[in-house]
Structure formats: C-alpha cells, structure tokens
Amino acid sequence: MDTDEWKLEFNKNGVEIFKRIKNPFDNQIKDSPLPVMDYDTLIEKIENGKINMVVTKIDRKIENDVLKSLIFYVSEFNFMESSNFQNQTIIDATEDQNLLVFDNKTKPWTLSNDMLKITAQWLFDNGRLQSKDLPVYVPRGKRYLINTKPVHESGKSFEGKYQISSDMYLLINFSTDGCKMHAEYLMKKFAPEINFKILGL
Numbered sequence: 001m002d003t004d005e006w007k008l009e010f011n012k013n014g015v016e017i018f019k020r021i022k023n024p025f026d027n028q029i030k031d032s033p034l035p036v037m038d039y040d041t042l043i044e045k046i047e048n049g050k051i052n053m054v055v056t057k058i059d060r061k062i063e064n065d066v067l068k069s070l071i072f073y074v075s076e077f078n079f080m081e082s083s084n085f086q087n088q089t090i091i092d093a094t095e096d097q098n099l100l101v102f103d104n105k106t107k108p109w110t111l112s113n114d115m116l117k118i119t120a121q122w123l124f125d126n127g128r129l130q131s132k133d134l135p136v137y138v139p140r141g142k143r144y145l146i147n148t149k150p151v152h153e154s155g156k157s158f159e160g161k162y163q164i165s166s167d168m169y170l171l172i173n174f175s176t177d178g179c180k181m182h183a184e185y186l187m188k189k190f191a192p193e194i195n196f197k198i199l200g201l
Helices: 039-047 084-092 112-125 176-190
Strands: 005-011 014-022 029-033 051-063 066-079 099-102 105-108 144-147 161-165 168-171 196-199
Touching (some): 005 051, 099 112, 112 161, 112 168, 176 196
Antiparallel strands (some): 099 105
C-alpha cells in the first residue's frame, strides 16, 4: 500500500469510515475508525464539496446469504470538518501554551510527565491502546513502558507510575525530553495517522 487508502462501509447504521494505516513498526495494515456518519450528513458534505474521493475497489459483506453492507476502498479521499485555515489559526494562536494537539483537539499539560500520561490515556480512551497490546517496551530498552501491572519483566517495580485503567500501568519516571520522546513514540506506534504535536516546550 504505497498511497493513502480509506475504507467506507455502507450499512443500515450509516457510513463507517476507516483510514487504512500501515504501521511502520511491523508493516501490518490496520483500519483506524472515524465516527459513523449518517447518510444525510454524507450527502450534505458531498454536495457542499467537503468530501472528494476516488473509488478503487468495491466489496460486499454477506452473512447467511444476506447482503449486510457494501465496502468502498477509495484513494484521494479528502474529508474536511472545517477549513484548514480555521484549524491552523487555532493552533497558531496557542503555540505559547502547554498543549497536546490531537488533530484539531487540544489538551493542556502542566508537569512534564503529563505529556506522557495524557497521551497514553487518550490512546486508551479512543480504543487505540488495548490490553492485548501489552506489554509495551521502552524504545531500544528492556524496561516496560506500559504493562498490566506496574512491574518490569525483571520483577522490579515501576519507579513512578500512572494507572491508565484497572489492568494498565504506565511508567512515568522520565526527564522532560524522555516524556516527550515516549509520548511521540506511543502516538506513532498506535495512532500514526493522527497529527500529534506537543506545544509549549
């Protein structure tokens, strides 16, 4: 998959839109979901020129001899919630603030390890980071960055931890540069299509 590819699944609930992402770490293709769009909204956006797409392949999902959905694979897909100019203005106006930017949404941070905690929590809350993905190692290291318990493979406890969920713990004992590096690493690993920025450093 050398070019961007999207998948649109048309079913009774509306249009499920997925960005097809090749993970740079293992070259596996993963479908990254966007919110389901109802048909009225889809038609409105197409009529207003906010969606442009080129269909490269059409498939269908059949269960018990019943057509459940049609799947369109598309390239050159432009999906715009609002103008790029407006989005850029919002980001430019806040560059002197401590913010994490996830596409066009921002979250403030105060302490250095907030960068890492907020990023990991965002990935979990958005279904990108799951228990099946654990453990996650520190890049180029033998320690765990995230594990089901705040314990490394060696049996040593995390020195500084944050609980993401009931069975997910994050190591946060890093310098400012380390927190930034590990936050960016997690985003590239689990949500590489998201435009992620750390402002305020």
